[in-house]
Amino acid sequence: MVAKEEYPALLEGxxxxxxxxxxxxxxxxQLSQPQYGYSLKQQLAAQGMDIPEGTLYPLLRxxxxxxxxxxxxxxxxxxxxxxxxxxxxxxxxxxxDLTHEWQAISQALAGLLHGDKK
Amino acid sequence: MKDSNLIxxxxxxxxxxxxxxTRQDVQQELRSTLQDSLAERGLDAxxxxxxxxxxxxxxxxxxxxxxxxRYKPERYFISPAxxxxxxxxxGIAAVVVTIVHLIGLALQINRGGLSFAWWGGxxxxxxxxxxxxxxxxxxxxxxxxxxxxxxxxxxxxxxxPRKLPVIKDPDRINRTEELVGIIFTIAALLVFNFAPHxxxxxxxxxxxxxxxxxxxxxxLAYVPWLTALWLAELALKVLVYRRGRWSRILRAGExxxxxxxxxxxxxxxxxxxxxxxxxxxxxxxxxxxxxVAIMVLEAAKQLFVLLRGEQPALSLExxxxxxxx
Numbered sequence: 001m002v003a004k005e006e007y008p009a010l011l012e013g014x015x016x017x018x019x020x021x022x023x024x025x026x027x028x029x030q031l032s033q034p035q036y037g038y039s040l041k042q043q044l045a046a047q048g049m050d051i052p053e054g055t056l057y058p059l060l061r062x063x064x065x066x067x068x069x070x071x072x073x074x075x076x077x078x079x080x081x082x083x084x085x086x087x088x089x090x091x092x093x094x095x096x097d098l099t100h101e102w103q104a105i106s107q108a109l110a111g112l113l114h115g116d117k118k
Numbered sequence: 119m120k121d122s123n124l125i126x127x128x129x130x131x132x133x134x135x136x137x138x139x140t141r142q143d144v145q146q147e148l149r150s151t152l153q154d155s156l157a158e159r160g161l162d163a164x165x166x167x168x169x170x171x172x173x174x175x176x177x178x179x180x181x182x183x184x185x186x187x188r189y190k191p192e193r194y195f196i197s198p199a200x201x202x203x204x205x206x207x208x209g210i211a212a213v214v215v216t217i218v219h220l221i222g223l224a225l226q227i228n229r230g231g232l233s234f235a236w237w238g239g240x241x242x243x244x245x246x247x248x249x250x251x252x253x254x255x256x257x258x259x260x261x262x263x264x265x266x267x268x269x270x271x272x273x274x275x276x277x278x279p280r281k282l283p284v285i286k287d288p289d290r291i292n293r294t295e296e297l298v299g300i301i302f303t304i305a306a307l308l309v310f311n312f313a314p315h316x317x318x319x320x321x322x323x324x325x326x327x328x329x330x331x332x333x334x335x336x337x338l339a340y341v342p343w344l345t346a347l348w349l350a351e352l353a354l355k356v357l358v359y360r361r362g363r364w365s366r367i368l369r370a371g372e373x374x375x376x377x378x379x380x381x382x383x384x385x386x387x388x389x390x391x392x393x394x395x396x397x398x399x400x401x402x403x404x405x406x407x408x409x410v411a412i413m414v415l416e417a418a419k420q421l422f423v424l425l426r427g428e429q430p431a432l433s434l435e436x437x438x439x440x441x442x443x
Contacts, residue, residue: 037147038154053151054180058188061144073146082154083147 023051023059025102028068028087028095036074036082060085068094125152125163127282128176135186135198144189152179176279184273196259200268208255215247220411227407230388288423289364296359303352310341332398336390343382351375369424376417383410 026049030040041056051059063069068091075081087095129152133145152175156163161171179185187198196204223240226232262268309316318331354371358364364372386392387406393399 036150036154038151038158042158053155053178054185054188057144057147057151061140061189080150080153081146082150083143 022102023049023055024063024068025095025098026051027056027059027063028091028098031069031085031087031091034074034084034086036084038082040085063091067091123285124172124176124279124282125149125156127285128152128179128182128279130285131182131282132186135183135201136189140189144186148185152176173279177277181274181277182282196256197263200259200263203268204255204259207259208252211251211255212248215244215251216415219244219247220408220415223411223414224404224407227384227387227410228404232384287363291358291363293359293362296355300352300355300359303348303355307345307348307352311345314338314341332393332395334391334394334399337386337392340382340386340390343385347375347378347382350378366424369420373417373420373424376413376420380410380413380417383413 026044027040030043035043037053037057037060040060041051041053044051044056060069060071064071064085068088069085070088071083071085073081074084126149129145129149132148133141136144155175156172159171159175161168161175163172183199183202189198219240226236226240259268314333315331316329317333318329321328321330354368354375358368361368383406387403387410391399392402392406
């Protein structure tokens with residue numbers, strides 16, 4: 001039994017776990033156009049999906065290592081080089097499949113949570 | 119201290135927790151991200167009044183070790199959290215193995231007979247010992263992590279980015295040290311060429327000091343060799359001193375001089391008496407043999423720096439510095 005004072009930490013862990021699985025999908029969904037990490041973070045945050053840097057950048061690396069993203073270093077309007085990420089053809093396939101899965105899970109959960117399961 | 123330096127120190131420290139393969143790439147992206155974040159907050163890392171903002175930003179990114187740990191692969195033998203301690207432990211063990219081998223090398227130099235076959239056996243034994251050491255240390259860490267003796271460090275809410283270690287420039291020289299080296303080289307040149315009889319046993323004869331020269335004739339015949347070596351070293355030291363830092367060409371010059379020094383000293387040890395008193399001669403030769411063994415190590419280190427363009431991660435200085443912390 002978790003002590004009362006430990007509940008906030010427990011909840012934080014559960015929320016993190018809940019979010020973790022959806023982060024890859026969120027990132028893939030925003031990379032049809034090339035973006036560098038910081039602009040992607042801002043874009044996700046603007047839509048209510050705030051991902052800390054320490055989570056986002058390693059996630060981008062993992063998705064790239066899995067062949068779902070492609071990246072290249074570019075110098076656009078400033079002298080500072082930035083790494084731009086873009087979804088790969090394999091990533092697009094994964095995005096379509098994951099979206100389908102997500103919708104199925106979401107629908108099922110909605111039914112479970114609202115008690116209108118068929 | 120400028121906070122742009124603090125940003126660099128943070129990036130450097132994150133890199134210290136990452137494998138060499140991905141280090142540079144991750145560091146470059148992190149640097150770029152930090153600069154974007156600073157720009158978005160209207161902070162200028164070089165302005166002292168923005169110092170607190172820079173510290174706040176780095177706190178948001180978290181301690182370097184924790185940030186780097188997120189890059190861990192799905193499977194690993196030694197976790198990123200334990201990796202710095204593992205590297206330090208292996209470094210200490212590697213230094214011990216190296217010292218033992220250097221003593222062996224010094225004894226062999228003193229005995230004579232550094233044949234190709236001996237060198238082959240020596241190097242094979244050294245590599246074997248290092249691999250065994252690596253395996254043992256890695257296995258111990260694997261067990262310690264497996265039995266939860268080493269646990270992942272929890273984030274420290276009081277972590278202060280201002281306490282990040284300062285990045286050292288491996289090519290920058292310490293001018294005082296270099297100057298002392300120049301003075302000693304000049305002194306050696308003068309004494310061995312113009313007053314070799316000053317080196318000897320001092321005795322008091324009728325109240326006045328008298329020096330009994332001890333350098334052997336055979337050794338004095340090698341003084342021109344030593345003189346050529348010292349003159350070349352002097353020229354190199356003056357160049358390095360004036361420039362204030364090492365360059366690739368200067369390092370290559372130093373490497374060639376180290377090899378020449380090893381050859382000259384080994385030749386002297388093997389071919390001639392250095393001091394006329396036998397027991398002292400044996401001691402001097404043993405001392406020189408140890409010096410030659412250390413020179414071999416230094417030359418290997420210099421070659422590594424030349425080829426890789428960076429200091430070995432397990433250099434003795436690095437390990438001593440880490441132990442000190």
